[in-house]
Structure formats: structure tokens, C-alpha cells
Amino acid sequence: MSPAFLLSLIVFLPAFGAVCLLGFNRNNPRGMRSFAVTVTGVVFVLTLFPLLPMYFGATPGMHGIRLAVDEPWIGSWNIRYQLGLDGLSLPFLLLTSLLCFLAMLASWSVGKQIKGYLILFLLLETGMLGVFVALDFFLFYVLFEVMLLPMYFLIGFWGGPRKEYAAIKFFLYTLVGSVLMLIALLMVYFASGQGTAAPSFDLLTLATIGQGRADGDYAGLTFSQTFQLTGFALLFAAFAIKLPSVPFHTWLPDAHVEAPTPISMLLAGVLLKVGGYGLLRVAYPLFPHGAQVLSWLVVALGVISILYGALVAMAQTDLKRMVAYSSVSHMGYVLLGLGVWAMGDAGTIGRDHWRLGVNGAVFMMIAHGLISAGMFFVVGVLYDRVHHRNIDEFGHILGRMPIYSGLALGLFFAGLGMPGMAGFIGEIFVLLSSWNFSPTMAVLAALGMILTAAYFLSMIQRVYLGPRYIGPHPEGLSFALTKREGGIAATLLVLSIALGVYPKLALNVTEPALRRFVDNVDAGAEAARKSDVPQRTARNVR
């Protein structure tokens, strides 16, 4: 299979499936569900293909990209259909396809208007997969936007009581982010077109310009310091909304709580990661100097998110809302890991520490993708049975549903960062690296771990332990966990244990790409710092 065909198939098969679903009879929900599950399953299998030796063993291209695809799309604007995979995008691609498959299986509880639901779900999957393989900034942007509308309807139509409010809030926040990204996108586009060089949307070329090592037509072109600061600020705001980081996080609890269970799984598991991925793929490589200068901001927002998210989570009485705030807290570690880039007068201090932090951040995103999806799923299972999520009205679930509780407790322990499980690895990497940047920040972040443990344990105590169940619908608890539900939870639990025990599963893939990332970005920041007045600063296009 040629790379172009394979990657295009992965990205557009769900959209094609959505079109096929239009032809189904609306009174045949079973058929439509099986079809949609098959599509997501096939996509998952296809995303495993890049792991085959014939692809994975191949020597990567100049920028570490495998399976590179590069076709013209809009010639007059030099917009290209450019896809590819490297160690950074591959784990996210796998995570997305796996979670889509599992979330599709979890969609049995969605009853009304199943046809529309499945179509939007599949369109959403196309957008998510596409974002992780796009290497053209324009393509990245449009696929980022493709996720908006399906998600708006999925929350707004199939959501809980305050669904409309949550849906429009989600839409609005994300649209603000994408408009900011659009401006940054146009800025770099025009800045890269200078002299003989055609303006470009190619993220890899733009990265070389940003890092001051451009060659060919673009040789000698750099982005000025002010330009880098502005660009990074715009992109950071755009992705911090998506991640989300305090103070842009308020859409998240609403959206997560109101969304139906499978959509919460995808929101927490994949959509938040788009923010972190965007920082790593676009914001840092293109604007290393801006990232360097603003690293204190990234770290500060990270630590604030960790602490604030944990404190707010502790105060929640709604189980799903608590899990949602735990996501805010956990995404804070991602920011912290990315930001711990200490720069002294003589250059970066302890580049290995920063590399550790970046590795931790990426690992954290992968682990959180699995664990938070699992946590939302087990909360959903409980909600399907007793139709409420009030932490204070549970109790004794362990006794009533032992198998379910075992899986749920496993996932919650993974969430609180228990050693031996995936969440721990990411957190500890980030914490270790943050000491180098600022011991104060490290201490504060470590405090966050304690708070995390506190709210998870107190929740577990009130919901799963205790003498008896005190809430409404006790009869619902007698429905045992179905095989389908058990399978979904078990898959996620097993994966988070496997990654916790043997983190090299993920690190082996990500480490080379991130090593390259750290080296290049660091060198880029160094170059920008030294050349206060570059000879050929990208400016006016005229």
C-alpha cells in the first residue's frame, strides 16, 4: 500500500462510512451500529499498519517523517495535501483510532436518532485522525475545524439537561482558538514568502525557518524575535483553550458533563490531546524563541491548572464533573512538562531535563487519553444504571457490582497516579524535570499529586465503599456488567497497566522524535537569541 493511499484511507474511511450510513434504513439501528463499529474497527486495524516493519523499519525522511505524502491541493496558494507520521503523531493516531472504536462500542446506550449520531461520530473521527497526520498548516487548520460542528451537535442533541449551553460554549471557545490560529497561520505564511521563496504552509519547512536552519529557497530566512513572540502567544492561546489550561478551561466541565458517555470519552481522550499535540507540532517548532521567552508562562499556567483543577475537583459532588476537573489538573502536567525549559545566559540549562519533561508530557497525554476515557466510561456505566451521578448518594457499589468496581477502581487508581500504572510515569517524569526549572514549581506540582490522591480516594470511599447504597434506583444495580462494557473497561485498564509497567512501549516510539524535537527547538532558540538583527528577517511580502 502506498503511503498516500494508506494515510488517506485512514483519515477518510470514517467520512466515507458516514456517507454510506445515509443509505441505511432508519428503523435498522442494529445494522447501522454494526456497520459503524466495523468502520471504526477497520480504521483501528489500519492505524496498526504503520507499526509493521515494512513501514516502521523504513528509514525516515529528512525531518523524521515516515509515510510522507505530498500532493498539491490549492496550487495558487501553495497549499498542499501533506501527510506523514513520526514518533510524535503515531501514538496519538493509535490512541484516536482505538478510543473511537471503544467509544463506538460504548455507544449502545445512545438510543435516539442513532443514524445522525453515528454519522456525526464518524465525521468527528475523520477530523481527529486528520489533525494528527496533517503536516500542512492549512490542512491541519481545516481538519481542526472539521471537529467543531459534529461535536457541537453531538453534545447539543444527545447531551444532558444543560446540553445546549454546553454545546455553544464548547463551540465558542474552540472557535476563538481557531480564529487565533488562523491569524498565526497567515502570519507565518506571508513571512515565509520572501524573495524567490514561495510562501509556504509546510509545517516542516516553516519549522526550519523558525529554527534558523532553513535551506534551499528559504536559506537564511528567519522569523524575528518579536514575530516569534507574537506567533507563539497566538498559538499558545489557541491550544491552551483546547488543552484546556486555566483560565480557558471553563468550557470543559460543562461539555464533558453534558456530553453522552462515548463523546465524553473522546473529548477527554482525544480532543484535549489535540491541544498538546498542536503545541508540540506547531507552536514550539515554529517559534522556539517565543516559546523560550514565554516558558515561565507555560510553567505557571501548568502549575496553576494542576492545583486549581485538583482543588475544584475536590469540591465536586457530581462524579462526572469531578473526573472532568481531574482532566484539567492532569493537563496541567502536560504544560508543565513542555514548559520546563530553563535558559541561562550561556544557553539552555540542563537540556536533558527538558527532554525528560517533554517525554513526560507526551507520555502523560497518552496515558491520560486511556485513563480518562476509561474513567468517563465507568462513570457512564454507573449512570446508565442509577440515572444520577451524585457522589454523596452512592455507597457500597463494590458489594453490589464487584467486577465493575474492580475495573473502575483500577482505572481510578491509574488516574490518581499510582506507581505501576501509566499515569504515574508521566507525572513523575514531569515532576523530576521541573526541579531543574524551579524547585518551587516542582514542590507545588508535587502538592498537586497529593491533592489528586485526596479527591480520588475520598470519592472512592463515598461511592464504592460504605455499608449500603443510599441513592435512587437501587434496583438498577442488579444489572451486572455486560461483556461489552467489561471488555471496554478492561481493555483500557490493561493498557494503562501495561504502559505503567513497561513504559518503553510508548517511549520507544516517541523518544527519537522528541529527542530530535528538543535538539532542534533548542538550537533554534539559541540561534534566534544570538542573532538580534537577522539579515533576512521575514517581513513584508511586497
Add this chain to the structure above:
Amino acid sequence: MTFERLLDDLIRDTVHVSLPAFIAELIVCATIVILLLGRLFGTDRIVTPRWVAIVGATLAFAASIGQFGEVFASGRSPIEHTALFTGLLIHDPLTVYMRILLCGFLVLMTWLTAVSGIPDREDGPDFHTLLFGSTLGALLMAQSNNLLMLFLAVEMTSVPGYVLVGFQKGRRQSGEAALKYLVYGAGAAGVLLYGTSLVAGTLGTASLAEIAMRMPSVVGINAGPLASPAERTIVLGSLFIFAGLAFKLALVPFHFWCPDAFEGASAEIAGFLSVAPKAAAFALLVRVVQSLFGADSGPIEDLRHAFGIGLAVVSALTMTLGNLAAFGQSNVKRLFAYSTIAHAGYLLMGVAAWMVAGGEAGLRGLEGLFYYLAVYVFMNLGAFAIIAIIRNATFSEEIDDYAGLWARMPIVCGGMAVCCLSLIGIWPAGGFIGKFMVFAASLSAGWVSPVMWALVAAAAINTVWSLFYYARVLRAMYLESPTDSDRLEEIEASPFANALVLALTIPVLLLGVFVEPLSRVTAFVARSIVG
């Protein structure tokens, strides 16, 4: 040269050059005559007027498509700008491009009137005569090469428009709207006429081509800005001309007629008024700017700059006011009237960027404008067509009555989703590409004047803000449950209506995905204007 010789040349030129290039307009004229004669001889009882209209529009469209190859097949080579009818009109790529757009629009428009049943059979000839007359005016606007022609074309577009707004006889609101439109229009026409006479009087010519040549001899002769009286007169005249065109474009502060006229008129006419005269007025604006400020001399470029920045400010005000006002509307037609105003603001960004930046970067503004116009034809007419179709089914144009409609009219509501998506500017709808292009052009014009950056910022904020009210329409359609579900039971869209909605919305999506072909054409058109 004898008089006979002159006459011979004139006839030869008219018959061999002008008339063949003018074939689409002739077909439109012929359709008008047939419609009127039909009434005279009573053949409209035998052949339905709407079929005459559809056939006429389709033939005109086919004729305009026929010219496409002739102009664009020449590829990158510069093509001739042929002056028609002794220089009153001009035949160039922009003419052909606008002709295709407007004739295509006319086809869709006649299809819409056939589907929605406005007008009824009795009124058919009158209605279609006015519709075709107004379109003819728009076609002439897009190709006028003379200030006199400019004025006549604008009036030819407007006057049938006044009547069309008040076409629903006996409806108070319609009459009021028509009167309001007429009074404003007459005022604007006066201003426009005054502006053209100032320019023509100062330069001693009404021909746009001549004006372009004579401008350098008047502007910048004395040192300092606006030093000579002639220069001041020209600037004043240009201002008046811009004001007259701004009325057609419903730019702030000349927009007051727009919401009232749209609300009073039927949705079909609102759709017509929001597209045909505006598209033509943009083409005309580009021609006027090129003629007045196109010359390569420093003082003229300064003037172009100044006017460009003025347009940028107007553009920012227009989109902001349109969006803010749309937010509070409960009537869908009125909401989309304000949305139309806002979109005139976005479209104007392209012109402003062109005027401010000039050169290669400026061409991108024009390219974006023409691309945006093509998408705009489909998405805006689409929105109004859907309003008309829903009105026929539910007898309501209030947002609240749209609740839960999607279950009864899935294709129509899907179409509305695409139109709103496109109007917000979200890929894969074509509106995104148009917006992207004008944003890009304005951003690069920001290196010349930072005002353009402020404009981009304003447009970005407006884009986000506009989400609110477009989402309200979608929310009503999809997310809210109907208050009166029995009433919904009988609602159904006819297959013709569904087909029309698909014909209007599928191109919107195609223009978002397959950008290359049209963007190549619009880039060519933009280059031909300047080059």
C-alpha cells in the same frame, strides 16, 4: 472620414463585435419582451410564464458559459479588453466572470420562484419581467465602462427592486418597506449622479478608460495633498460615487433600508436583493477604483491608499454593526438581512486590502473577493431559499417556529446547516476559503498600513460573534423540540424543493474542497483588472 464611413464602422462594430459579446444580455431582454407580449396576446394562459423565465435564464446562462472558454482558455496570456457599443461597456474577464455568476444566479432564482410559488400564475409575467430587468441592470453594472452607463445600470437594477419589494400587494409591511427602500434609493441615486457629474465635469470625460488616463494630469500637480481645486473636486466626486455604491452594498452608514426592505419583501426577493445587486456593485466598485486610482503615480497611489483605509474602516463598522444587530433578531429574514450586511463588510475587506496593498499582495484581495462572491451566490441564496421553502411549509419566518423542523425536512435543514457553516466560515464549506483569502490579503496589507491589522482583528472577533446567531437558527432546527408537534406532522418538503436545496448547497461544499480551479480563474480575473 465621411459620415457614411463612420456609420458603416459603427454598424460593423455593433453587429460583429458588440452584439455577439452581448448575447446573454440579449437573451435576457428577449425573455422580458416575450413575457410582456405573452400578456398582450394571452399566450401566458397557454405557456406558464415561469417556464418562459426558466428557459430564458437557462439560455442566457448557457450563452455566458460559452464565453468562458473564449476568455479563459487563453491561459495566462493577457486578453483583450474589448470596448463594446462605442466604449459604453467593456468586455473583459471580469465581465464574463460576473455574467456567469449572475446568469447562473438567475437560473437558480427562477427555479426558486417556481418551487416556492411566488409569484402566482397571474402575476408571473410582471414578476419575472421585473426580476429579469433588475438582473439585466446588474449585468450592465458589472460591465459598465462609462459614468453615464454606471448610473443608468445602477438605476436599472434598483427601480425594479423597489417594485419587487412591494410586490405582495395589500401587505402593509411590504408597501412600507418598498417606500423606505425607494426613498433611500432615490437619495442615494442623487448623490451618485452628483458624484459622477463632478468627476466627469472636472476631467472632461465620462469614460472610465479616459478617466484613468487623465487622472495623473489633475492629481498631484501642485505640491501637497489636495492642493488644487480640481483634485478636491475629484475626491469629492469619488466620495459621492462611493456613497452611492455603498447604498447598493448596504454598507454602514447606508444600510438602514436593508433590514426593513428584506423583512417586508418575500424571502425570494430578499435573496435576490442580497446577491445580484451586491455582486454587481462590487464588480462596479472595483472598476471605478481601478479607473480613478489605478494609475502608477505617487499622488494617485496616496489617494488610493487613503480611500482604501476609509473602506477598511467602513468594512469594520459594517461587519460589526451587522453582527451585533443580527444577534437580537427573532425573525429569520431580518436576521439574515443583518448577516448580509455583515458579509458586505467581509467582502469589502478584499477591496480595501487591494487598494491599500497594491501590487501582487493586493491582487490576492481581489482574488479573494471574486472567490467569496461565487460562494456567496450559493450560500446566501441558499439561506433565503430555505427560508422561503420553510415559510411555504409552516407559514412562519420566526426562529421559534423552526423548532424541531429537522425531523420533517431533513434535507432542507441540512442545507441550512451547510449555509450557516459557510456563513460563519468553517471548513469544509466554501465560505471559509473566501474568508481565508480576504483575511490573508488584509493581513499582508497590514505591512503597508496597520489599520488593516486592526481590520483583521475586528473581522476575527466578528467571526466568533457571528457564531451566536447562526447557531441559534441551527439550535432551533436541530436541538429544540417543537412546541406544537401536531402542526409539524403535515409538513413536508417537495422533491423539487429538496433538489433546489441540494443544488444550492452542494456547490458550497465543493467550493470548499476543490479550490484550485476557481481560485485560478479568480486570480486570472483579478490580474486582468489591474494588468
